[in-house]
Amino acid sequence: SAVISQKPSRDICQRGTSLTIQCQVDSQVTMMFWYRQQPGQSLTLIATANQGSEATYESGFVIDKFPISRPNLTFSTLTVSNMSPEDSSIYLCSVLGTGSPNEQFFGPGTRLTVL
């Protein structure tokens, strides 16, 4: 298993500002994922972040809006840029474990509210 922490756990932000969410893992992992979970909804994958390469974004998500960094095998950041109220969601970091079948482990999430 992997222990994942996220900072901040929650934040309230003003429209037009940006917020960077940090994800720290207690072990080295190859693949990290960022998800968005809108209120009462299931998870939507934003992007996959591998160390040493550009993040791969899913349809509907672009790098200018959600820039991601992956400087090493234990850390990643997701920035939500130029925020609007529609960005109010829980943002979850996830990593791929090394067991079979490579199950995903999740961080506690960041609850973002945009006013």
Next chain:
Amino acid sequence: AQTVTQSQPEMSVQEAETVTLSCTYDTSESNYYLFWYKQPPSRQMILVIRQEAYKQQNATENRFSVNFQKAAKSFSLKISDSQLGDTAMYFCAFRPMDSNYQLIWGAGTKLIIKP
């Protein structure tokens, strides 16, 4: 397109009862993995149980077991002797075996255990 359907938006049972959450999926793949995740009010997404499609035997984890019907593309979760701590959102997820590890998620079922 591959989809996961959870037809029960919300369920509630009395403590100590047994409850079954339904999940169906649609895929043309023959080899894949299925997962049940639990998300309590704390937001932490926790893996409850997983099933490899090539295994005929249903997976069990203590009070949690699945009824995997591959031909029917059904993957229900049974919780025996339910406890107050089982109150959570439950998500069914699917992943093809040769995928890039992306999970396809159901919409979730809100389970409430009443004292």
